[in-house]
Amino acid sequence: MSEEKKKLQKYETLLRCSDILVYEYHPDTDIAIKLDQSLDEADRIENYMSQIEKRDWLKPCDRDRYVQFIRGMSDGSIEIESASSGNDRMLNRIKKMYIADGETGEEYLLLSKKDITFQRSIENKYREQAQRDSMTQLYNRVSGKELIEDYLKHKTPYEACGMMVIDVDYFKGVNDSYGHLFGDKVLMSVASLLMQHFGEDSIVSRIGGDEFTVFIRNTENKTLISRTSDFIKAIRRLTYEENDYTPTCSVGVCFVPENIPYSGYEQIFGNADWALYQAKRQGRNRYVFCDNLHRFEEDILEKADIPSQIDARYFQNDILATAFEVFEKSTGFNEAMELMLKIIGIRFQLDRISVLRGDLAEQKCRYMFCWQKDGMQDVSGKEFTFSKEGFLEFYRKYDEYNTIVLNYDHMEKFSPKAQAVLMQGGAKTVLYVAAYLEGEYRGVVSFVSTEQKRFWSMDKRRELSEVVKLFSAYRKRRIGVNKCDCGYMNVSEYDNLTGLISFSRFRDDVEHIIVSKTGLPHIMVYSDIENFTEYNKAYGYKKGDILLKEFANYIIGTMSKQEETYFSRIVSDQFILFMPYDVNIPDMDYKVKLLNDAFIRSIVGEDNPTGVRIRTGIYRITDECRHAAEAIDAANLARKQIKAEDDMNVVVYDAASHRN
Structure with a gap:
């Protein structure tokens, strides 16, 4: 047997064992060729790109990604879902490599496809196990907190919610008197009872020892009271074969009504934990509601012995807004930092x-x-x-x-x-x-x-x-x-990297227009470059600076020359644009997305290994907008709604969905 045949047999064995399908794609003729295990032609698809558009074996979003992947000019891989012959969904990993024909010089793609559905299901299973407490199978502290934070981040202002922090009374005595095995049985029975009462619409977690949390989504205050009371009564009815032990628990509850300023996990948990402490002080075997959403903050402030000259709002407002105010009001940088x-x-x-x-x-x-x-x-x-x-x-x-x-x-x-x-x-x-x-x-x-x-x-x-x-x-x-004071330079009103006007000057100019209300409709556009850090790491800071300059020049090139248009770099990769707009133009967000995507393609090409893209938040200036800072914050808030997995990289601020 010749050496060539031996090699071919090895390739055939490798392909059979690995369940890999191999294709060729010839861009010049738009022909795809499916190869068998002997790497001979098994099927041929002409007009391949148009066939992809016609067939329904890919989801629309994956279809677009696959087409871009095929047309890209570098090697790499992609994971996409496809339909099997039985119409089940499969997850495939597709790799590509450019090959040059040694005789003709033709360049074509060699593609390999592997079904990784089972592999991914196993990974998901282990990921799920990592999120769970090994004994009770409730969420552990970390995963429960992440789920709650994710809900709080995306919930509408019209949803109320509540949290319970639960502590089994005198549990140390249970372990000491009856042993740890029985103590574990008690914890598992409490966990099971929690799931019976709250599991369907709640996030139930064991956060350590005998302490549990229950976060209830979209609930009314009276419902939360009723369900908490029912649970307190139910736990008293638990019995065990081994002895006459009857568990009780103390519960701290925090209810967050609808249409209030954002409450984060730390605030809600802190308030519920404060209420739990009150329940224990009052004799245990009871629940206590937190009577003030700022009770925990007040407790922290009291313990911290904060000087009276520090504004209490600084411990409740958005931390970035607080920082802006502190620096603007302070007489010096050192004072503001301290x-x-x-x-x-x-x-x-x-x-x-x-x-x-x-x-x-x-x-x-x-x-x-x-x-x-x-x-x-x-x-x-x-x-x-x-x-x-x-x-x-x-x-x-x-x-x-x-x-x-x-x-x-x-x-x-x-x-x-x-x-x-x-x-x-x-x-x-x-x-x-x-x-x-x-x-x-x-x-x-x-x-x-x-x-x-x-x-x-x-x-x-x-x-x-x-x-x-x-x-x-x-x-x-x-x-x-400082340099100005020393006579070395004048304070520049321009960004020395991009040449745009400084952010402070931008705010002053825009403030004048908004306050004076000229009557023209305006928009505030807040953009940043997602994964800019990764781009810097991959190509260096000089390339990063070039990217920032190119983006500034690109936006300037898209703007018509008109009055009351201002463009500035806020900091690093964040830019702000204020300009008049035509209220009759439809799909403004989609048109901005096209501009953003076109810029990225012009800089990094279709392959885009670092995944950089432009994220943009847009705010239409209304009569209710009183200051430039409000418009900037609204556009920035819209930008922050964009997640890494979202296909749409432009969001228009909607007052209804962002109302506190």
Whole structure:
């Protein structure tokens, strides 16, 4: 047997064992050829692209992705759903590779398709198991919190909700008297009872030991009262064969009515936990409702011994809006930073916050600002060095929001010296947020918990990332003012990277138009570049700067020359546009999407390996809009509604769906 035949037999065996189907696609003739296990032609499809459009074996969204994938100019893979012969849905992974015919020079695609439906179902099964408490099969603390936060993020203003925090009374005595096996049986029976009473429309979690939470979606206050009372009575009816033990529980309840300012998980849980404490103080075996949605905040403020000159609104309003106000009202940058660190520390219940300036050339880092709770180990004023390798190991961990979460018991990838630096002062969990100035990495802000490990949700990471960007923006303004005072330069009214007007000048000019109400209809358009961090990592900051400049020039090129049009870069990859618009133009969001997508294709092509895209929020200025800040916030809020998995990357602000 010849060597060629031996190789062919090996390929046939490999294809049979791996269940891989192989195709050729010839772009010049638009012909697809299905190959058999011997790599001989088994079927031929002419006019392949038009056949894809006609057939219903792909979902419309996957059909578009598949066509773009085939037309792309680089190797890669894609996962799409297709219909089998029995009309069941299958998940396929398709890989492609460009091949050049050695004789004719023709370039064509070699495609492989593998059914990964079973593999993905197993992965989903393990993912589901990871979300569950192993003993009770309820959601664990982390997954339950994520589900609640996701619901709160997307619920309409017209939905009310409630949370119960439940604690089995004197449970330690149960373990001590009857043993841990019986204690586990009690916990499982309580978990089963919770699912019977609340499972269908609720998120039921075991958050540790004998403590549970129940989050009830879209409920009325009277219904929440009734269901809580019924559960308290039901748990008293539980009996066990082993002994005469009868469980009771204490319950703290927080009800969140419809049409109120946004309440996050921490606020709702904190209020319910406060109510649980009151139930225990009153003798246990009862439930207590939180009588004030700000009860938990008030409790925190009282314990924190906050000076009376700090406005209480700063602990309740949106954290970014609070930061804007603090910096605008403060007489100096240092004063604003010290106040903001204290507000964040108290509001997020942290033990220490540090702003560290890094010098990559000298491989040194030093503390610029530091806030810490009373009694905490003082680490401020220290300077320490780092190695290039240690810095790269750290830097590569930054996520899409430029954040890193480190826990003291998972630091094995770092050297002992790096561990000592990163987890200073007995830290259990540290959230690091990168600080950039004019696109240059300048250091980090660390948010430290020392008493116990802490879970940081992606929402909280994103919030603090936006605040740190604001720190950098105001530091840049401060540097400009200082240089002006020293006679080195005048404060520029233009962005020195893109040449656009500065954001402060933009706000002043737009404020004048909005307040004066010229009568022309205007829109505020807030855009950013999703995955811009990944683009910088892949191609470097110079390429990132070019991308920002190209986007600014592209938008300018699409605008007609008319009065009352202003365009600015807010910070980093975020841009803001204010302009008149024609109210008779339909599908404004779709037309903006086409412009956004066309720009990305012109820069990175169809393949787009880093996944960058433009996200845009649009706000139509109404008579009710009184200030530029309101319009900017509304457009930004619309932008934030866009998720990474959404096909539509433009959202028009809808007052009804965003009303507090």
